[in-house]
Structure formats: structure tokens, C-alpha cells
Amino acid sequence: MTEFASGTLTGKNLHLSFGHNHVLRGIDLHVEKGTTASVIGPSGSGKSTLLRVMNRLIEPDQGDILLDGRSVLKDNPDELRQRIGMVFQQFNLFPHKTVVDNVSLALRKLRKLPQEQARAEALEQLDLVGLKHKADARPANLSGGQQQRVAIARALAMKPEVMFFDEATSALDPELVKGVLALMTDLAKGGMTMVVVTHEMGFSRNVSDTVTFMDAGVVVESGPPQQIFSDPATDRLKNFLSDVL
Amino acid sequence: MDLLDQLADTFFNWEEMAKVIPALLMVGLPNTLILAVASGVLGSLLGLALAMMGISRNAGARWVARIYTDIFRGLPAILVILVIGIGLSPIAREITGSRNPYPLGILALTLIAAAYIGEIFRSGIQSVEKGQLEASRALGFSYGSSMRLVVVPQGIRRVLPALVNQFISLLKDSSLVFMLGLAASDREIFRIGNDAMANTGNLSPLVAAGVLYLILTVPLTHFVNFIDNRLRTGKPEKKEPDELAAPIGKGAQA
Numbered sequence: 001m002t003e004f005a006s007g008t009l010t011g012k013n014l015h016l017s018f019g020h021n022h023v024l025r026g027i028d029l030h031v032e033k034g035t036t037a038s039v040i041g042p043s044g045s046g047k048s049t050l051l052r053v054m055n056r057l058i059e060p061d062q063g064d065i066l067l068d069g070r071s072v073l074k075d076n077p078d079e080l081r082q083r084i085g086m087v088f089q090q091f092n093l094f095p096h097k098t099v100v101d102n103v104s105l106a107l108r109k110l111r112k113l114p115q116e117q118a119r120a121e122a123l124e125q126l127d128l129v130g131l132k133h134k135a136d137a138r139p140a141n142l143s144g145g146q147q148q149r150v151a152i153a154r155a156l157a158m159k160p161e162v163m164f165f166d167e168a169t170s171a172l173d174p175e176l177v178k179g180v181l182a183l184m185t186d187l188a189k190g191g192m193t194m195v196v197v198t199h200e201m202g203f204s205r206n207v208s209d210t211v212t213f214m215d216a217g218v219v220v221e222s223g224p225p226q227q228i229f230s231d232p233a234t235d236r237l238k239n240f241l242s243d244v245l
Numbered sequence: 246m247d248l249l250d251q252l253a254d255t256f257f258n259w260e261e262m263a264k265v266i267p268a269l270l271m272v273g274l275p276n277t278l279i280l281a282v283a284s285g286v287l288g289s290l291l292g293l294a295l296a297m298m299g300i301s302r303n304a305g306a307r308w309v310a311r312i313y314t315d316i317f318r319g320l321p322a323i324l325v326i327l328v329i330g331i332g333l334s335p336i337a338r339e340i341t342g343s344r345n346p347y348p349l350g351i352l353a354l355t356l357i358a359a360a361y362i363g364e365i366f367r368s369g370i371q372s373v374e375k376g377q378l379e380a381s382r383a384l385g386f387s388y389g390s391s392m393r394l395v396v397v398p399q400g401i402r403r404v405l406p407a408l409v410n411q412f413i414s415l416l417k418d419s420s421l422v423f424m425l426g427l428a429a430s431d432r433e434i435f436r437i438g439n440d441a442m443a444n445t446g447n448l449s450p451l452v453a454a455g456v457l458y459l460i461l462t463v464p465l466t467h468f469v470n471f472i473d474n475r476l477r478t479g480k481p482e483k484k485e486p487d488e489l490a491a492p493i494g495k496g497a498q499a
Contacts (some may be wrong), residue, residue, distance in 0.1 A: 001374065041470060055383065059381060060341070078382075078385050078386065078387050079383065079385065081383055081384065081385040082384070082385030084383075085383075086383040087381075088376060088379070088383075090374075090376050092374075092376040092377060092379065092380035093380075094377065094380075094381075094395055094399075095399065096398055096399050105384075105394065106384040106385060106386070109390065109394065110384070110385050110386065134268060151380075154384070155383075155384070158385065185319060203416055
């Protein structure tokens with residue numbers, strides 16, 4: 001893996017409501033440069049929403065977001081999102097474009113690279129995820145695992161400082177999960193700053209540097225994986241772990 | 246027997262048909278195509294604008310699109326063509342200096358087509374999964390760029406069959422422009438058939454005009470079915486050499 005221009009990401013006291021539904025109730029999340037933070041918790045606890053607030057796909061009602069110690073709330077949100085890659089549960093590849101065009105689109109239109117150079121860089125990214133030979137295929141002709149690896153390549157092509165993974169393996173058939181998790185592990189070990197919302201407790205425990213347990217819009221517990229998984233302090237976390245493990 | 250001969254003569258008098266065919270092909274066909282293609286293209290552009298307004302976050306824009314669509318979908322085409330063709334003709338004469346009713350005919354057809362095409366585009370665009378916009382925004386594209394590069398192209402693809410249907414109906418509705426009074430060289434297919442029928446008292450020229458419409462529209466309807474199928478099942482897949490190779494060849498790669 002190449003070196004990453006990773007950054008440190010901090011969310012401070014983030015609040016968000018949809019009408020009367022108070023989805024985030026003062027979340028703090030700090031991800032040190034080059035580390036991986038996993039976020040676990042039951043469905044509806046606000047994990048996915050937290051990711052969308054931290055790259056400002058949804059603007060927070062209150063709180064602050066810092067990248068490398070500087071608040072980014074006043075920046076152009078489109079520019080902020082160029083610095084934060086995101087991978088989705090449903091892959092969300094662009095089905096009307098070939099695999100390589102999926103990866104090169106942002107390079108051409110946002111980085112303004114010439115066609116040839118954008119394609120070359122996209123192919124390089126595809127090579128890193130082991131799918132260079134599928135460059136000219138359509139996403140629909142790829143397996144779910146391959147599609148997700150392309151989605152990761154697409155995000156990585158923009159040379160992001162942070163990568164978000166929103167339940168990236170939840171929609172995959174069991175036999176395809178491994179390949180995607182292996183790739184995510186490589187990225188983590190390669191020094192990428194990552195925030196991983198996941199139901200894969202094995203990944204959370206073995207790969208991440210910190211684990212944050214969310215429930216009902218608040219951070220209930222956070223700490224190193226050893227502490228979270230082996231020595232949970234709260235009943236809520238104990239119950240959750242006994243349900244999922 | 247006499248009755249049958251009479252019917253055959255009324256509908257299929259080859260002589261009368263032969264006489265009208267040159268005018269149908271040389272005058273009527275190009276004029277019909279001009280009317281239908283021009284209003285189809287302009288209607289698509291206006292329709293796309295209406296669709297974007299219809300899904301906009303701006304309530305004012307949504308209302309304008311809604312009211313426009315209700316009006317022009319709710320009126321008979323012939324009424325719109327007459328009202329615009331006659332009502333605006335003094336202004337058109339002022340601007341273009343000509344009495345040719347085509348610009349106004351095209352305008353009226355465009356306004357009607359835009360209302361339908363706008364709804365077609367809107368439904369197509371809204372059928373694109375929310376994740377597509379989200380993924381595009383997450384890459385750093387603005388709302389406008391995301392719509393232009395990712396969402397709208399997919400939406401339009403999905404409604405191609407409906408668009409072609411709309412074009413077929415424009416081809417047919419273009420005949421209504423005859424109401425505006427056309428010079429001999431401006432007549433479209435229907436008017437030429439109709440004039441010849443009036444002159445000869447025989448229906449055959451109109452039947453010939455009908456056949457010409459069918460020659461235009463039937464292939465289009467089958468084209469619709471073809472793209473509809475293609476969109477559903479995808480292109481017949483081109484096998485990669487790898488996949489055609491014998492299993493032992495595949496093993497050798499691993």
C-alpha cells in the first residue's frame with residue numbers, strides 16, 4: 001500500500017434532529033492521524049448519521065468538526081468531502097459508467113486531470129484493489145465484493161485524508177466479506193485514518209485502534225478494543241455484546 | 246360485388262394514391278418531420294427544465310412547474326395550437342416578418358410536449374436511487390454536478406421508451422397544425438392527403454397519408470420495445486477471452 005496523506009479528525013458535541021427525532025445528542029469522536037476508529041451499536045443508534053454529519057452530507061445542528069485541528073464548518077462542504085472518502089453499504093457505484101470511469105470521474109471533473117492521466121491513475125487504484133482486469137466492465141457485471149472494492153478504489157483515487165466506511169460489508173454474501181475486510185485491514189495498516197461503522201465485531205476488535213459504542217444518539221462507551229470487548233463498563237454495552245457475539 | 250368494388254375504389258384507388266404520393270413524400274414528409282423533431286427537441290429541453298424545477302428544493306419553482314404541467318396537459322392539443330397560432334400571429338409577424346405559421350405551430354407543440362416530457366423526466370430522475378446522489382456528493386461533487394453527471398443521465402436512460410412514445414404522439418399531433426392555414430409548400434402529411442381527398446372526392450389519398458404515418462410510427466413503436474427490453478436485460482454480454490477459455494486455461498491463471 002502506498003503512503004496516505006492522512007489527517008486527524010475530530011467531532012465535538014455534535015447534535016442533529018430530524019423534527020422531534022433527536023438522532024445525535026452530543027457526540028464526541030476523535031480519530032488520531034493514521035488510526036482506525038470503529039463505531040458499533042444497535043441499528044438506529046445514529047452511527048451512519050454520524051458519518052454523514054462528519055463529512056457534512058447532513059449539516060449538524062450544533063457542534064464542531066475539525067480536520068487537523070482546524071474547524072471545517074465554514075469551508076465549502078464540497079471541498080471538505082473531497083478530503084474525506086466514503087464507502088457505502090450498497091456500494092453506490094454509477095451503473096451507467098464503466099468501472100474505470102467510476103474511479104476516474106472525480107479525477108477528471110474535480111481534480112481536472114486530463115483524460116489519459118485520470119484513466120492511468122484510476123487503473124493504478126484498481127490495481128491496488130486487484131480489479132484492474134475489470135476496468136472496462138460495467139458494475140452490474142461484478143460481484144458485490146468486487147463492486148465494493150471498486151467503490152473503495154473510487155474513494156481512494158481522490159487521495160482522501162480520512163476514509164469513512166458505512167457498514168461496508170453488511171450487504172455482501174458471507175463468502176465475499178473476507179476480501180473487502182482484508183482490503184480495509186490493509187488500508188488501516190497502511191496508515192489511513194479511518195472511521196468504520198460496522199457490525200463486524202472481529203474487524204472492530206482486531207484492526208481498530210479505538211472502538212466507540214453508540215446507542216440512541218449518544219456515545220455510551222469508547223476506548224481501546226481490548227477494554228470495550230473484554231471489560232465493558234456499562235450494562236448497555238454488555239447487553240449489546242451478548243446479543244452480537 | 247358492386248358494393249365491394251365501390252369500397253375498394255373509395256379506399257384503395259391506386260391511381261389517386263399514385264398521384265398524391267410525390268407530394269406526400271416531397272412536401273408532406275419533410276414538413277411533418279420538421280414539426281415533430283423541432284418541437285420534440287425543444288420540448289425535451291423545456292421538459293428537462295420543468296423536471297429540475299419539479300424536484301427542486303425551491304417551493305416556488307416546484308409550483309411553477311406544477312401549474313404549467315397541469316395547464317398544458319389538461320388542454321386539448323388542438324385548442325392550444327389554435328389559441329397560440331392565431332393569438333400570437335400578429336406578434337410573430339412583427340418579429341419574423343413572415344406569415345408562415347410554422348414557428349407558432351412548433352411553439353404550441355413544444356409547450357404541450359414539454360408538459361408531458363417534463364413529467365417523464367421527473368419520474369425517471371426520481372426513480373434513481375438516493376444513494377447515487379449521496380455517493381456523488383460524497384466524492385465532492387456539487388448538487389448541480391451530481392445531477393448532471395450521475396443522476397439525470399441515469400434517469401433519462403430509464404425513460405427512453407416513454408420519450409419515444411411521446412415523440413410518436415408528436416408526429417401524429419403535428420397534423421393539427423393544418424388548422425392554422427398552410428401555404429401549399431408548408432403542408433404536412435395529413436393536410437396533403439386531406440386536400441387531395443377534397444379535390445377528388447376519393448378517400449384513397451388520405452389512406453395513403455395514413456400508410457405514411459404508419460411507416461413512420463410502427464418502426465418507432467418496435468424500437469421502443471427493443472430499447473425497453475435492452476434496458477431491462479442489458480446488452481448481450483460480450484464474453485471475455487478468459488471466460489471462453491477452457492477450464493484448464495483458467496486454472497493456469499490462478
